[in-house]
Amino acid sequence: TTVQEHAPNPAAGDPNRPIGFGRLQRKEDPRFVRGKGTYIDDIVLPGMLHGAILRAPVAHARLVSIDTTEALAHPKVLAVITGKDLQALNLAWAPTLSADVQAVLVTDKVRFQGQEVAFVVAEDRYAARDALELIDVEYDTLPPVIDARRALDPGAPVIRDDIEGRTDNRIFDWEIGDAAETEAVFAAADVVVAQEIVYPRVHPAPMETCGAVADFDPIDGNLTLYETTQAPHAHRTLYAIVAGIPEHKIRIVSPDIGGGFGNKVGIYPGYILAVVGSIVTGKPVKWVEDRSENLMSTSFARDYIMQGEIAATKEGKILAVRTNVLADHGAFNATAQPTKTPAGFFSIFTGSYDLEAAYCKVTGVYTNKAPGGVAYACSFRVTEAVYLVERMVDILARKLEMDPAELRLKNFIKPEQFPYANKTGWVYDSGNYEPAMRLSMQIAGYEDLRREQLEKRERGELMGIGVSFFTETVGAGPRKHFDIVGLGMADGAELRIHPTGKAVVRISVQSQGQGHETTFAQIVAEELGIPPESIDVVHGDTDQTPFGLGTYGSRSTPVSGGAVALVARKVREKAKFIAAAMLETRPEDLEWEKGRWFVKGDPSAGKTIEEIAMAAHGTMTLPEGIDGNLDAEVTYDPPNLTFPFGAYICVVDVDAGTGHVKVRRFIAVDDCGTRINPMIIEGQVHGGLTDGVGMALMEIIAFDEDGNCLSGSFMEYLIPTAMEVPDWETGFTVTPSPHHPIGAKGIGESATVGSPPAIVNAIVDALTPYGVTHMDMPCTPARVWEAMQGRARPP
Template sequence: MTTVEERPHTGFGRTLRKEDVRLVRGKGNYVDDVRLPGMLHGALLRSPYAHAKINSIDTSAAEAHPKVLAVITGETLKGLGLAWMPTLSYDVQAVLATDKVRYQGQEVAFVIAEDHYSARDAVELIEVDYEPLPVVADAKKAMDADAPVIRDDKEGQTNNHIFDWESGDQAETDAVFANAEVVVAEDILYPRVHPAPLETCGSVADMDPVTGKLTLYTTSQAPHAHRTVYALVAGLPEHKIRVIAPDIGGGFGNKVGIYPGYVMSIVGSIVTGKPVKWVEDRAEHLMSTAFARDYHMRGEIAATKDGKILGLRVKVLADHGAFNATAQPTKFPAGFFHVFTGSYDLQAAHCTVTGVYTNKAPGGVAYACSFRITEAVYLVERMVDVLAYELKADPAELRMKNLIQPEQFPYTTKTGWEYDSGDYPKALQLAMDMAGYDELRKEQAEKRERGELMGIGVAFFTEAVGAGPRKHMDILGLGMADGAELRIHPTGKAVLRISVKTQGQGHETTFAQIVGNELGLPTADIDVVHGDTDQTPFGLGTYGSRSTPVSGAATALVARKIRDKARIVASAMLEVSPDDLEWEGNRWQVKGDPEQGKTIQEIAMAAHSSLELPEGVEGHLDATTVYNPPNLTYPFGAYICVVDVDKGTGGVKVRRFIAVDDCGVRINPMIVEGQVHGGLADGVGMALMQVIAFDEEGNHLGASFMDYLLPTSLECPSWELGETVTPSPHHPIGAKGVGESATVGSPCAVVNAVLDAIKPYGVRHADMPLTPAAVWGAMNGRPIRTDLAIP
């Protein structure tokens, strides 16, 4: 692994995380830790049905509970004009159901009581007369002419169709396929999965009846966006809303959107005049908060007989659940899926995506990926392995033959994306060298002769992160740019205010390192403020690995503004022209006379003093900036997974995993490695065990961690990490972002390894998760569909 100089006090390098001082000692402050005077507690009644008409709701018994202060229904909200709220995809979603329920777990009523347990007890006293309706939980059947119409609340909606979207040149692609020597096709499912963060969702709303100001403590990855949406939903003046996101126990995209529970805590505080807390339990969280994936894909590859990939053609059916609540940029209803061309140099590509409603909870969250790129990478990497299977080619050699070459960058894909920089062959070769690839293939051959099943999976991925630019990307009309504010106090201590919200990535450390690297300040002297709309500049939040590519760039630029201003102050202190000064390490010094210089700390004190500055130059060292990225950044990586499969049970053991990542310039290698470790574990879970399944009545079959399995240290090997460094040419510090890369690249590497192991059984493809039952079924000609538990 490439080593990085350790600089524990300033600049880039392995610095211990500042936030861990409180977090590992149990001193974090989470939403459920918030205690306000007179605080009440809320609980939601949820539908047991996936699709049913609501004939009546009787709340009298709940209202008679001695500790209940209010019971709110959809009819109550209708009278307040709050029955429906906008989603992040310009759809609308019921806050509390009025006409009917459209998925199991949908919110029906909200109880406010003196304590949490009384609220929960009172929920059970509400009587609802449901009239069950036909259910469609299969995205393919949702498009049938006789399928029940889920969104009959929308004028003119006569079926379950949401959108059609396409990318690439269909005619050009069809021509390439018509002349190709080899064409392979495969139906591939990326099943519905759940981010399952450690902390569930919750909020504490406090509406001050005197000032009219709402303070909301909430589990939000995007506090400023939430504030704007609440202003739109509740009709409150935006400057009278303060959203505070304290410490968050993981988000992974799950806490980007707004949930009815958040809105109901606000309504509850308005109705009662007291603070109201709502925190969901694990079953509620798994059943009703945003899911991800659920893509039914058909992929086709056109190639020559010697393995040159010519074209890629894809059709996708996207299951968005009962409400289209996907957190996607407005222009991209299918997210960034049209990066489905992957890391390969193609002649043509074309893709179509159709979105449909089903009787499932709203899905489509950017779960640890940049807006559907995980699905796109999984598709293309499985298809490359399918091609290798048909050609009897080595999967690594086939990839090496087709990778985009270093001299082709910046590279414009056949779907219009411009990859900024990269050396793909170098990364793949490094992964193969670390793995001892040739030796592994020899070992595999020897084991197959003995009847043992060993598999080697190869995957190469290109991520697209850092949404904006805002001229192309917005959510609800809000452009994806981010602000940063930096203030250097007279004693040289600094406060940086950023618009992204950390949920475990180490922002308080890495952003302080960026400032320290630019100004020569010790990171211990730099506080990073985030997650409070009254204390931070506007921005669209943390998801899609936006933090370093966008807000990190804003941080570097605002620090450079301070440095440039400090140069003028230093020139006055040293009585020389600013042009006679040069920056060296942590000070402005006179060119040719390094003994004459001033540090940022000295300059900060002078900037606040009676020092006479040039006319028109203000004192103090404060600056603000808004960064609108000129392009996305494109981290990439090469992964190799080695598994052993038990012939009798289909059980899979991940023996080795080699991950080579290129995320551009690394700010803190230790944090990068931690992010990669987490993403790799995530990928193992999705590949082998994670799935939210439904039965034919739309019943959710994964409402606990007994049913929705997560990987542990027992399922994960000791990760073997490598790196290459290809700086982004347009990012101020050359960084590309890494928070989600491993989750993008690892599922396909694991699946490719398992299918490589059972290749002797004639298995070309099987869908995730590759549970022992699924693997055994594939080996014995009994494939199972993992997303629907329907006989």
């Protein structure tokens, strides 16, 4: 893959310099490339048993009876747990992250195909799986609700009859923006265009599926739970509340994670069942799901049906955007997102444009499908928002017969307007959009591409050029605005400098492949001048790390990264007092240069951080109020979120005979503020762009009308490989966040958010000769071909 770097990075300094920010090779990779990572399935405890879940074969059915006699008689089976057993423990239902409840095991009714019905604990994985077939379950099938558009029909079957007083499938209605003001702007506008835009249900499909190893010690009452989780601390608090196990008796360990992508934020029934299995048998119990279980029952993403409208003057000044959304949340409202925002951060659908008005209404509904919705590098549904506005802007460009890049350039929020308050309540901390857009056009050779397209069109060849520009809101968040089940979204950091000047930093967030062991060491290195290889990063173990809300919504750098910079500065300040005592001078007479304090005007009189660390632990009389170590801790509550942005250009060739789409080029210019490790950033961007190709061209979790999941394996749920993606061409600009301690913004989800609209815009652009103005993802050859015949098919 070629990488082009097209902008200077003032914050990065010399990229080859050993200390601080730059292209440092990943500290975690020596163990990963040697196959020495420890994933959940690598954890083996003495006497460990294995669990397997019996899942419902139908989408909607009353549970008539379960007979476990034969399964229990299996010589290797130790326990079979049903919903009834859990009821006796008051554990049949568990609270979700969205103030709903979810069945751990079915007691009354099956609500989606693949739902958890019983749990077998056996001596090995094979016996546990074999015994599932010995359980006899009788179901009384019910008509399912599969199409979200039918969920609110009068007379639609009520899925959640477990909730008292519920008579329909409506979960919530949520609106934001000023409806009347927006209506007035639309009524007076020269041009209004409307389009229904569907973002289909997709799945993060991490390489490693979900799993847990539960080890409950009946003597001292301690529960150690190894889990594939992106948020160990939040999970611990929830287990304490749900299971009534005192919080200090619970230790959650998140080992190496083979990809999370939001799939590993929530608490799944399997985790709870492993715990119950361990309590019941008195032995450690491992549960690891297979690929079909992962695709069919764990957190999906998107599933938004959006009615989009955009208003503009005839000169192309965009005035307002309005949308009405139907959100399919599946059978339980288990989306992982801040409590006060039932549609996540969808309200950033105003995009990167200076609008006069904006309004949206989102209606969440239950259907007989797996629960979830907020996952797959979505930045809390910024994916859906960006897709909506970037498709609408392209449709408007077509209507106005304007170039889509020109239309965007004309409407960007101007640099002097930042901090910019948009019409739905966000305050964009910083931005400088035009240079990013121009850089992407320059890398692409935009004018030449348009010329090439014209020539090809004359020859009947279908070439498309798609542009998208996005602004994300990541780094939740100010604790006063954002919480997850009541836990404020702040993060702790602890830094300890050993006597010899080596360091260990403990953080509350959890890497699933993002390289935190490297980048968080780089932050400490940059602040203290200790080389990154002398700094260990500890994460993923609640007994070893300070409390914090975990990794999702690209919040690790914005929140935990801030905490780490601040804790290092705290140590630096403490070091100053000790250095002053060592140099027999006053602290205010000292000056800092990377790695040492020295006397102002006398650079030769100084003490390195290593010397100071040794002295702090030594016999010297320490200054008043300074204790004998060089350690510190902080909790960081950010003042605002960060607003990374990017300009993407995609070039596609469409085969007029088959409808096959080839993504020929993709140019991605990202701005995530100060860049800690450009190599890791590029990795994040390459991965996200690949996600975008997957969603735009091939990925969908589909159902038949009975609610059978049609995408339960990688034979049906297609994900892109190196064969389907081009050599990515990346560039960047640097607009530091004004409020973040090191000016960094998140990058982990940017490319997944920004790339699908660029690809679809390119495909629709290619199909212009056929009069196509919109088509829904995934743009498979069959669908593209149908669109060319004037028959767009709904997903």
